[in-house]
Amino acid sequence: MDIFLDVRQELEKLAEQDYKQFSAGLLPGVEHILGIRLPMLRKIAARIAADDWQQYLAAEPYYFEEIMLQGMVIGAIKVPVEERLTYIAAFVPAINSWSVCDSFCSGLKFAAKNQELVWQFIQPYLHSGQEYQIRFAVIMMMNYFLTKEYIDAVLPLLEQVEHEGYYVKMAVAWTLATALAKQPEPVWTYFQRQQLDSDTWKKTIQKCLESRRIPEAQKIILREMRQQLRAADK
Numbered sequence: 001m002d003i004f005l006d007v008r009q010e011l012e013k014l015a016e017q018d019y020k021q022f023s024a025g026l027l028p029g030v031e032h033i034l035g036i037r038l039p040m041l042r043k044i045a046a047r048i049a050a051d052d053w054q055q056y057l058a059a060e061p062y063y064f065e066e067i068m069l070q071g072m073v074i075g076a077i078k079v080p081v082e083e084r085l086t087y088i089a090a091f092v093p094a095i096n097s098w099s100v101c102d103s104f105c106s107g108l109k110f111a112a113k114n115q116e117l118v119w120q121f122i123q124p125y126l127h128s129g130q131e132y133q134i135r136f137a138v139i140m141m142m143n144y145f146l147t148k149e150y151i152d153a154v155l156p157l158l159e160q161v162e163h164e165g166y167y168v169k170m171a172v173a174w175t176l177a178t179a180l181a182k183q184p185e186p187v188w189t190y191f192q193r194q195q196l197d198s199d200t201w202k203k204t205i206q207k208c209l210e211s212r213r214i215p216e217a218q219k220i221i222l223r224e225m226r227q228q229l230r231a232a233d234k
Helices: 003-014 017-026 038-049 055-056 064-076 081-094 099-107 111-113 115-127 131-146 151-160 167-181 183-195 198-212 215-234
Strands: none
Touching: 003 038, 003 055, 003 064, 038 055, 055 064, 064 081, 064 099, 064 167, 081 115, 081 131, 099 131, 099 167, 111 115, 111 131, 115 131, 115 151, 131 151, 131 167, 151 167, 151 183, 167 183, 167 198, 183 215, 198 215
């Protein structure tokens, strides 16, 4: 039985034209989108993880959803930590969109119980020079390392990220806004002296203002900071 081809036929039957067009609008430059909703992909990934998942991960993906599925399967399989990290390392270069990146990271829940090992694992990606590899490391920090134990290590690393890619800057901004909600005292102190580039700082302020978890008192100050930035740009 060829599980990869069987799943491909299933995916082609599940494709929704309207959802394909919607997804394409959110994923500029991404090709071969079928248009399948994430809950359905997660169900299929769980089924593959209980079957011949090695064969599935070894196959060459064509559709966007097949890449997404391989990432989901890596998060769902039951293997030792070191083996999972090997599969993660092989998958990261295949990440070709923010959607694959963020879905992949959210499925790597083993990281919460293996923080020190995963922390060391993601560090090289921050300096890879590749937009989605950097985003992978940043989103992993957002999902699993905005804790009291790690926040003082996370903040300077975010500040040191150097890449002009939009999806890197947005990942840093999103992570900082989430960090402010989760660890308000150290992050607010950091905001007073941050050294981010102007573009990333503006995006960070915007993400904070959009958050429902950040108090209005802080948002008032953030709006003043944004006005100062705008004035400095004139």
